[in-house]
Amino acid sequence: MLNRRHFLHTSILSGLGLANMNFKFSEEKAATLKPAALKPGDTIGLVCPAYSAFIKEDVQVAIESLEALGFKVKKGKHIFDRYGYLAGKDEDRAADINQMFADKSVNGIMAMHGGWGCARILPLLDYKTIQRNPKVFIGYSDITALLIGIYSQTGLVTFHGPVGSSSWNSFSVDNFKSMLIDAQPVRMTNPVKKGDNLTQVEDRIYTINVGKAKGRLLGGNLTVLSHLLGSPYVPDFKNSILFLEDVGEDIYRVDRMITQLKIAGILNQISGFVFGKCTDCPPSKGGFGSLTMEDIFEDHIKPLQKPAFSGAMIGHIKDKFTVPVGLEATIDAEKGSIELSEAAVNK
Structure with a gap:
C-alpha cells in the first residue's frame, strides 16, 4: 500500500512550479453532470496520473481483474513512463487523461494507483473536452486532486473508489457494481x-x-x-x-x-x-x-x-x-x- 504522505514530502519542491503556470478553469459553477453507467463489454481506460507503474505484473493483474468484471481495458500511452517517482512528465500524464476522455471507444477511466503527482497536472487537463465527454472517472488517495478538480471545473460527478491495484474482493466489487453498473441510489x-x-x-x-x-x-x-x-x-x-x-x-x-x-x-x-x-x-x-x-x-x-x-x-x-x-x-x-x-x- 502506497504511503501518500511520503510522495508529498519528497516532491513538494518540484510541485512549486505550478505557481508559474496559466490556470484554465471555469469562471462560473458548472451544473452537475452525471456519466453514463458502465456495462459489460465497455472499455475502461487505465492510466497512471501520479506514481509510476514500476512492476508490469501489477498492471496485468489490474487488467485481468477488470476483464473478470466483463470490461475491456485500454492502457494509457504513457502508463509505463517514468520520471523519478512520477509516471512520466506532467504533460504526458495529463495527455493520457485528456486522450481517454476524447476517445469515443473508452467508456470509463480508472487510475492504476495513487502516490503523488495529480495536483501537478490539474492546469494541463482539457476541461472542455471532459465536459463534452462525461465518463466514469475513479480512484482514491492522491487521485482526490483529480476527482475534486474535475468536478469543480466541469460539474462531472467523479468517484472515490477502487484503483486498478486495489483488492477486488466481494465487498468492493459489490459496491462498485451497485453504484456504476446497476445505477442504484445506493x-x-x-x-x-x-x-x-x-x-x-x-x-x-x-x-x-x-x-x-x-x-x-x-x-x-x-x-x-x-x-x-x-x-x-x-x-x-x-x-x-x-x-x-x-x-x-x-x-x-x-x-x-x-x-x-x-x-x-x-x-x-x-x-x-x-x-x-x-x-x-x-x-x-x-x-x-x-x-x-x-x-x-x-x-x-x-x-x-x-x-x-x-x-x-x-x-x-x-x-x-x-x-x-x-x-x-x-x-x-x-x-x-x-x-x-x-x-x-x-x-
Missing part, C-alpha cells in the same frame, strides 16, 4: 460481522454528533484536499457532506490539516461530516499523552453541532465503498449510513 453501510466475538470489533461506527444531514458529497484524502486550498480547483463546500480519509499520518498532522479546513471556513459551511479510515494513524510517539483521533473529532467536529460520524469504509483499506463526488446524499450519523438521493450514473 445506501452505504458498514458490514456487520461479529466473528467469534460477543460484539462487533472491526469496522465500527463512531458517532460524533447524532442526526441526519443532506448535501452534496465532497472530499477524499485529507492531505491532498488540504493542499488544494487556495487553488481554483476547490469546489464550493456550502451545505455539503464532507468525507475524508488518510493513511500513515501522525495525529498531530491530522490535527493540523483539519485545523486548516477549519480556519479556511470549510467546516462552518458543511451540513454533515464523515471520516472514513485513517489507516496506520496511531497516536504520536514523540510526546507524552498524545491526542487521539477521537480527541481531534471532539475538538474540531463536535462543536459544529452538525451530524457527524467516523469509521465508514472509505480509505486505504481492502473493503471500500465507491463514493460519488458531487452527488447529493443523506447521512445518518447514528446508523453510520450514507444514502444517495438518486443514482450516480445515467442508465
